[in-house]
Amino acid sequence: MTGRDPGSAHRLLVASRNTKKLDELRRILLTAHVRDLVVVGLGDVPEFPEEPETGATFEENALIKARAAARASGLPSVADDSGLAVDALNGMPGVLSARWAGRHGDDLANLELVLAQTADVPEERRGAAFVSAAALVVPGGGPEGTDSEIVVRGEWRGRLTREPRGGNGFGYDPIFQPEGEGRTSAELTAEEKDAHSHRGRALRAMLPALLALAES
Template sequence: MKIVVATHNEGKLPEIRNIIEAELGQAAQHIELVSAGSMNLPDPVETGVTFEQNALLKARDVARRTGLPALADDSGLIVDVLGAAPGILSARWSGVHGDDEANIDLLLAQIADIPDDKRGARFNCAAALVVPKHCGEERANGTTPKAEETVKLGEMRGVVIREPRGENGFGYDPIFVPDNQPGRRNANGEKLTSAEMTAEEKNAISHRHKAFVALAPEIKELIG
């Protein structure tokens, strides 16, 4: 079964594929993941005001355009002292979408006076699965049944430090130290930022991993 992942970032596919294989075992061989980018699908405008709404918006758009089951996720950083911010605006916090350095600089400036023990934060992720009904499955009154939709959430808690560390990852990874740490520290004996972890270490504890693990049973149902 082909499932379209609503992303133009090909790097997401191996991570999601690994989760599905780990959770579904041999059944995962019946699933083929392809990206929306590889199918030349446009990115929908994210007009939702929550991670859940944006994940569903993206998955619905892909499912509607392709007639295939679609996966999507939306995630961001929530800093406790900033309420829900940056939240859904994480990727464009500085005003320019995807400018990681500018986003980090602005965030650090905004909480510069906050003491270390008050800099708690969390990454949240919403993962959505939308399964369109077949065109032939119409009700007696001629209407088409709505697509089946499922959303699952994942969270990774930690703290925001004062200076970036690490070269891996993306976004706010260099200034975020997860509470859940691997069994090692950096060369200075400090807890690791997400950007100092290997991809495997980060994926094992990440908000995205948790959300897609929770979604795995719904994916399994697609193949019986």
């Protein structure tokens, strides 16, 4: 890294109010020695109307959020769309993961509904994956002053447990047991989860672009 004055570091907007997502990106950047990016969230910029997540895929929704944040703030913006894809539910809840039970962000209701819907599914068919698509939009970062955009994807395979375990993480973490693990995602430490999670994998795939942004 260059010895840039910290006062000239780029601000990088994460289009989320979820402090755990912001902290996760900060830890990944720190581990990768990317120090010229200051991660801020939606609570750190003037409020703007957020676009509805109408995409049919995680990638489309991540781009919708990142474009809206970059357009409103003028800052390089990262957004992710992530969720749980359950094999026995034909890949659902998928992009509907945050509102599967009907109300956006009701983690407990969403989790309980998935458990109820898979109550009769035998152990050998309880496969699932956490999926994350992350988009980076840099205003004026493309040819002739156009915005530059990249989208990356990370997946984390595992299986559903029959009851929640663990108090770390959020969302469906307490019922997701990663491949090769005896613990659920909610029983892993933050560092363990960063190393293996879907969002961690997606954000690490984005690191070359973030490094280039930090050095620009």
